[in-house]
Every structure is written in C-alpha cells, then in structure tokens.
Amino acid sequence: MAVLPEVVVTVLAMLLLLLDAVLPEHRKSGLTWLALLGFVVAGAFNLYQWGSPAQSAYGGMVGADNFTVFFNTLFLATAILVVLMAPAYLRERALPFGEFYSLLSFAVLGMMFTAASTDLISLFVSIELMVIAVYILAGLARREKRSNEASLKYFLLGAFASAILVYGMSWLYGITGQTNLAKIAGVLKATSLDNPLLLMTIALLAVGVGFKVALVPFHAWTPDAYEGAPTPATAFMSVGPKAAAFAALLRIFISAMGPAQPDYSLLFAILAVLTMTLANVVAIQQNNIKRMLAYSSIAHSGYILVGLAAAQPGAGSDQVAGIPALMFYLFVYTFMTLGAFAIVAYVQAGQVTGESFDDYRALGRRAPMTAIAMTLFMLSLTGVPPLAGFFGKAYLILAAVHSGMAWLAVAMAVNSAISAYYYLRVVVVMYMSDTTERVPLYRSPFIHSMLAVASLATFFVGVFADPFLRFAQGATLGF
C-alpha cells in the first residue's frame, strides 16, 4: 500500500476534528497525545517503506519512492515537534487545541501528497490543501489583530501566487501536452522548444513556487505573517510548507523540467544570492525576534536554493550533486529552526508579547539549559562546526563549487558571516547582559522534550553526519 502513511494522517485529521467536537473542554489536552500517536504511527509506516521499489498509484498521480519517504520523514518529524511545542503556548493563550491539531494534520497531509505527486494536477491540489490549512493556522489567534493581519496577508498573496503557479502549469501543459511529470520530461527531452515559450513557463513556475518558499523579491508576506501567527504555527510555517514547496520545486524543475536545467540554473543562482543577501541585511536591523527569524528563514531559502541552482539532473547517486545537498540542508534546517521557534514560544508563553530581544536578557541565568539550547540553534543557523547547520552549508557549498559556480559558494560564505552578526546578538543578549525582570518561565514536559530532541538532533546530525548524508543521497536516486 503505497499511500499508507498518508491514509493514517487523513484518518488522524478527521478523528481530531470529531473528537474536538465531542470531548468536554477539560479533556482536550488528550488530543495532544492522539496527534502524537497518529504522527508516530504514520512515521513508522513511512520509514518501513524505505528502500522498497518505487511504486505508482492512482493512475500515475502519486508515487512512492525513497524521495517521498525522505520528505515524509521530514514532514512527520516537523509535525511531531510542533505538536510537542504547542500545548504550553495554546493553553496560555486560550487557543483551540482541536482546530490547531487537525489543521496541522491537514497541512501535513497536503505536504506529504505534494512530495509524492507525480502529476501537475495532484501537485497543485496538494499544495492548495497545505496552504489553505496554513492560512487558517496563521489566523488562529483570531482575537489578535496581528494574527488576523498575518492570515489575511498570507492568504491574499498566497492565492495570487497560486494563480500564477497554476497559470505556469497550464503553460507547461500547453507546450508539452502532458500533465504527468515523467512524460513532460520525456517530451522536453525529445523536442527542442522555442526559448521564449520555455522561459515564460520557467518564469511563471518560479514565481509561483518562489512565493511559497519566500524567495526575494516574493518574500514580502513572510515577516508579517510570521510575526502575527501564533508562534507554534510560525514554527510550522517556516519549516513544513517551505520544505514541501522545495519538494514541489524539485518535482517540477527536476522530475519534469530536468532537461531544461541549463535554462534555469543561472536564474535560480541569481535568485539565491538576491534572497540571502537582502534577507540577511534586513535581519540585522530587526528588534523583534520573530521577525528576525522570519528574515533568517528567508535567507535560508536562499541557501537551500543554491542546491537547485547547482543541481545536475541525471547525476543520480553522485554524492556531491546539488539535490542531496538541498535535501540534507532541509533536514538540518528543520531541527534547528523548529528549536529556535520553540524557545521563542517558550519564552513568550506567559506574556502577551515577549518577542523582543530584551525578553532574552540574561536568559543564561534565568534558564540555563534553554539558553544553551538556543545558543546551539543560533550557532547551527550561523553554520559553526561541528553542528548540523555547518555540514548542511558545507555540503551546499560543495555542490556549488562542483557545478562550477564558485562565485555562488563565495556569496554563500560571505552571507553566513553577515548572518553571524544577528544570530550572535541573541547569544550576546542571553549571556552578556543583565536584567532585573523576572518573568516566570513556563514549565511543560512537552516543550522540554521537544527542545531536547531538537538540540540533540542539531548536534548529532552534525558530528555523525554520514548516515544522514546517505539518507539524503539515497532519496535522490530516482532523479
């Protein structure tokens, strides 16, 4: 059964929705356990499929191969970590548990089908399922104006981007006559298409997906949406849908349009440099930590895009091709970003705002373990060895150098140095400044275990990177 994990998540989403309606208010925290259980079961089914021969289901609409197993692992891990970090925050702010978890499950379902799609139609519907759920997640704190604004902005720009994406897909269909990704690749390989046609298609698709992964200049929604959304939703948005959008990017640009790689490689390289540079420069000026992390997430989209620019379709198992580098970075990025956002949620749980850098004053003394974890995440995001973020960046740089774009590698290196400035600022505030404020910090076994998992992953994926590198490499064999 190729789509068993997806089925489990669908059932989970429905179950959460039903139970939310029938359970009495005081027993709703049980939904947390149910969500955890569901995602873990789906994860187990998913990992079981690793290495089994690639299958196709529903008339070629979706496939099940190592690529989907990799991304499903990523999505389910994201979901589990978000479920762990959410309860404290949701309870403090009186946000609805059931809606949060079931929307989360629907979004995860959309993400899983996005990565599994082998057809433009299922790809588009899956993306829509994911983003519509996330629009609502962003606006879940409906009593806060900022959350309303976040949701609305995200929705309007996202709908616009979806329109452009589907327009691009219709062009792709128009010039190839196919909606199946593999068949599109076959047609593109067989026929030499007129350049303006292909360029137009590439441009429209790049803009459409570029919105979803927040590439400059299509990033304008990101800081507002990230700032306004409830923090666990922000954490989810910055990782899950982004990873799924990258999966879509790979499906479209490698599975389907791989033969056109020379036409778009430079485009993505330029977008990558633009994205990371602008985001890093703006991030330096932020005083709200959620906005800072939003720009940091944009910058990381830029780094990840380097993998696509340096991709060599057909390189398959070649260990230094850009695609495994991209996927490995997504894997690493998941843990360190979720960890950072979990700490943001943790620090602000008991307050109305709690998002400014000042709220982190002397965290090193108020909560030593949390501060150490935050330091770990910040250093990993900067790219300091031996943490996971470093190996992710090194692998991407490796791919860029390999594909002959040393300038891209240098741009990435310089940007990492710029980013050090604002990541280290958090460390500076936590350890080198003092405060008399004594905001009580929330205690929740969920969030503590989540932080433990994320920091251990950030550390061990770094020091013992090899199995994870092989995981990413094994997942790209299909290309």
Add this chain to the structure above:
Amino acid sequence: MNAPTAVFIVLAAVAVVSSLNVILRRNPVHSAIFLALTILCLAGEFVLLNAEFIAATEVIVYAGAIIVLFLFTMMLLDIRGGMRTRQFQNQFGLAAPIAVLLVALLGAAVGAINISGLPAAALSTLQAAQLGSVQNLGQELYSNFLLPFELASLVLTVGLIGAIGLAGHGAEDREEQVRIEEALEFDTKVRAKEGGHLEPEEELVPAGGHHA
C-alpha cells in the same frame, strides 16, 4: 476567418475589457457586475471548446452564486468609504514597468508559438466532441482523477473549518481584543521609556543597574 474564431475573438475582447473594469472601477457594485460579465464571456469560450459542463458550472456557480453573494455583502456594508480609497499605491511606479515587461515577454512567447509544432494533448484519445460531456467528466473524475478529486474534497473541509474557526464569537472576543491591544500598547510604551533597544554602549551599565 471562420465563425468560431470570430466568436472567440469577440468574447475574448469583451472578457479583457470587462476584467479591466473590475479592477479600475471605484464602485464595487460596478466591479462585481463586470466580473459577472467576464465570467459569462469565459463560459462562452468554454462552449467553443466543447466543454459545456464547465460552461454551465461557470455560469451557475460563479455568476449565479458567488457574485450574487458579493452583491448581498456589499449591500450590507457601507461601500461609500471604500470608494474614497486610493486605487493605486506608491508601488505603482515600480509595478508598472514590471507589468509592461511581463506583457512583452508574454507577447514574445505567444508570438513564438508554432501551433502545429506543439505535441498533441494527452487527452486526445477522447473525441473532441465528447470531451466536455458530463458522462466523460464523471468517468475521468472517478478513475484517473480520483485522488485530486478526493483531495479537493479535503480542501473544502479545511475551508469550512477555517470559515467556522475564524468567525468571531461576538462581545467576548471584542473584550479580549481590547485587553490584548492595551497590553501591547503598554508594553511598547514601557520599552520606549526604558530606552528600548539593546545598544553596545548600554552594556557599560553595571549589572542590575539597568532598570533602576
């Protein structure tokens, strides 16, 4: 030029002009009516493509249901305030050249199309005349397109959750909102008074003396 082509051109021209009017009109009621016109033209185009079912849904769902809903909403709201807002933001100067560029690229791409050189569509196994028939559509939806169809139903479910979840619960919500606003405002003021942002020089202040 044969008759279908002539009809196509007329409908397309009307669709473009009326959709321009949708965004250029200041009065939202006018915009909605032009939107209905645009959709009717598109329905006509679908008929030309032998897609009668889609043409019918277009008319029933969009022109019939959605636009009527729009108009009802507008009647309930005060639209005169909206009529005074500026339609063009400051970014217009930046957006216009990009739009022109996009149109030029589109034009170039369209001009480059060599219709006969394009690969045949995948669905051409069906006879063109049967393509849009309800029977074929149903068959396709429940065989080849089963998964997207089911996913679309999930999308609708999510949309429903959103509609219910995001709708407010009246007075209780407004009170809570006021409380949050006040807290935010207070927070900003306090921070402004304390000097707010963290500057390197501030570190000269000895430990504990910062909030004194």
Add this chain to the structure above:
Amino acid sequence: MLLSLIVFLPLVGVALLLPMRPENKSLLRVTTLVVMLADCLLSIYLLLAFNQSASGYQFEENIPWLGSLGLRYHLGVDGLSVLLLFLTTLLSWIAILSTWRAVQLRVKEYMIAFLLLELGMLGVFVALDLFLFYVFWEIVLVPMYVIIGVWGGPRKIYATIKFFLFTFIGSLLMLVAILALYFEHAGLANGVRTLDVTQLGNVHYPLAFQIPVFLAFFAAFAVKVPLWPLHTWLPDAHVEAPTAGSVILAGILLKLGGYGFLRFSVPLLPEATHYFGPLMLTLATIAVVYGALVSLVQKDWKKLVAYSSVSHMGFVILGIFVLNPQGLEGAILEMFNHGLLTGALFLCVGIVYERVHDRELAHLGGIARYMPVYAAFFMVFMLGSVGLPGLAGFVGEFLVLLGTFGVSSLAGWISMTAIILAAGYLLWMYARVMFVKLNTEHYAAELVDLRAHEVAYLLPLLALVIWVGVYPDTWLNFLHPAVSHIIAQASAAGGLAAR
C-alpha cells in the same frame, strides 16, 4: 588512540563538570586543572615517545568519517605539531591557574569554555584531513568568543563581534577553497575524492588554480596570525579578554595561523607560495617593524604586549616564506617561544592587574620595591622577549634572520631594526613599571608578592625559556624531518629547483 585521547580528554572534563553544582567553585576549578594537567602529561609522554629521526606522520589514526564524501577522521603528528601540541596543553592549565581567583562569576561555564577551547586547538594541530581540520578550526572560535564576551572588559561586545567577524569571514573563504581543492584533486587524480593532506600533496595543481586558493587560505591564516594589515582585531580582543583568554589567544590561537601556512599553504600550493613569496615577505617585514613602532607609543600595558605580538608573529611569517631550513626551523621555534614568552608577559601583566586593577603605564611604577620575586621573573621573560642570547627569544629570531639574509638582505636589515625597537619598548616598559618612583603608596597594600600558585605556573615557563635559550637542539631535533619534508614539497612539487 593516543592522539584521540589527548584531543578528547577535555571533553571528559566537560562531562565531569556538567553535573556539578555551579556554587562549588573550587571543585570545578580543581577538576578542570586535573584534567588539563593529565592532558599535559600525556603530551609530554607523546614528546618522549616521538621518534625524532623518522619522517612522515606518527601515531596516525585513520578511519572513515563522512564516508559517502570520502572524508576521513585522520589524525597524526610530525615534529611541528608535536611541539605545538605540547605548548597547548601546557598553556591551558597555566591559563586556568592564572584566573584561579580573578574569575568568580559563572565559573562552571568558564571552565567548560576553556576545555572546549583546548579541544579545538589540539584538534587543529593533529587533524590530517582538511575538512576535519576546518571543523576543529571553527570549534576554537566559539569558546574564545564566549570567553571574551562574558568575562571580558567594558568594551567586550565590540571586541568580540570584531574578533568573530574577522576570523569567521576568513575561515569561510578558506572553506570554499578547501572544497575547491577537493574537486581539483578529484579531477587530477582520477576522481579520487579526498581531503587527506598526505594525498592532496601528491598532485600538481595548475598555477591559475593555486593562486585563488592561496588567497583564500591567506584570508583565514593571515587574520589569525595576525599579519599586517589584518591585525586590527587583535589589540581590541586582547585588551578586553581576561588574562587567561589573552594567554591562550597570544600563546596558541595566533599559532594556528602560522601552522596553517606551514601545513597547508606552503606544501600544497608551492607555486603560489613562490608567486606570492615576495609579497608575503614584504607584508611580514612591515608587520615586524609596524608592530614594534606601535608598541613604542602604547599607554596601556596589555596593548603594548599585544602589539609586540604583531611584531613577533611577523618574524614567524618571514621565516616561513624565506623557504629555507634555517628560516622554517626558526619560524617554528619562534612560534613556540612566542607562546612561552608572550604568554608569560600577559600572565605578568595579569598578576599586577589582578592586584591594582589598572594597566595604564602612566599610573604604575616602583613595583619592584613591593614585589621583588615577581620583578625577577618578569625580567627574565622581558629579556627573553627582547631577544637576549641565552634565552628563548634569541634563538628563533636569530635563525629567522639568518634565513632571511639568505634570501633578501633588505628584508633582513629592516627586520633587524625591530629587535632594537623591541629592546627600546620592553626595557622602557620594564623600567617604567618596576623602578620609576611614583606616588604609588596607595597601591602598596595591594602589591603582595607572588603567591604559591602564581610561582607554580611561572616556574615551568621560566625553565623552558632558559632551556630553549641554552640548548635549543632538544627542540630543533624534533623539527628537522618535518622541515625538510615541507621544503621538499615546496620545491619539488612545483618542478622548481630548491632555492
């Protein structure tokens, strides 16, 4: 296993410290000290077990690490690394002792930072895979950043950010160069993907490739050395760092740069080394003289010593790029000596600073009257730094100058003046601080002579300074095979006759 044990022993220390209560400061200090002393004993054992006549690397460990990319966990030492390894383990415990009392705040974190710092530095000196080297290289950065940033002086934030950005940009450029080397080697060696130093050197890279790679390495190593004009972070960092931080910074961190040039730039990129040789000699000469001149005008005691480091490290670069045995051996010995002497000078500055909390030269004077034993120790270190024959500093500088005159007498003559200038500023400083009578009566109560633990850490340094000065062969014997290997690679691989 011995090398892994030496490198990762500090990690055992961290594991021991983690469960301890932060209030139990003396237990934390003693544990750290014991671990570092044990590490030092292990490195002394390594010195004794090391075969001085054999060429190549010894005590090698070589297992796959990032196997899918062909990267390995490859450790090994030659004469060059073995000396620096010893220096590192020695200065580490000395540094801990030097701030035994001065650091009372967050002792646990302080000790952990120092242990991690030691781990990183030791790793750099033994890693034989460039990627592994890079990982250790960067590990050093964070604890040092924290040490200056948390326990530093008033302008610590500015100093740390400057320190971090300078070194981080440099090392990231090096990372790109390392990866470029990875593919260039694969291209030239039938697709063998490796970053093993022993294999990378077997291939001849085209000059057009060597030049950008050399420049990227230069960005990382020259910042660390620090070579004029990339030295500006150093005085700031030194002035703000706590004494122990300064000792490690001057004693070992600066050596990382010199080590990098010796281990990677010169042997792997011989043609670029020759190509940039004149430029490097010019920069080094400027650094030597500039450091000395700027030292002359310093008002802050610590800053004076910091700038003298710029001058002394200039000698190291000079010795490396003259590319003859005298120069190279002199450069390596000068690194060793500089670690001992400048480390000791910073310790001496720290001892007085801990007592009177002042480093303005204009405010100090007549200390010899209150602290005679201290004055005696300090004099030996000061004279050693001046380059008095019979003490450590002389041997290294003499050898470097000998090598320099063999290549460029102009550079030799100009560098010579720095020794005279050094005599000027160091003697002036000594006279000023120790003898000139000022109104220092209000200090008198604080100026207690050396305490037992202070003698305990100055004494080994004193002994080594005299040992190296009187009988340098003990140490030079370690270097002969390593240096001749480097010179062979620098000349043969490029197809150039040895100069």
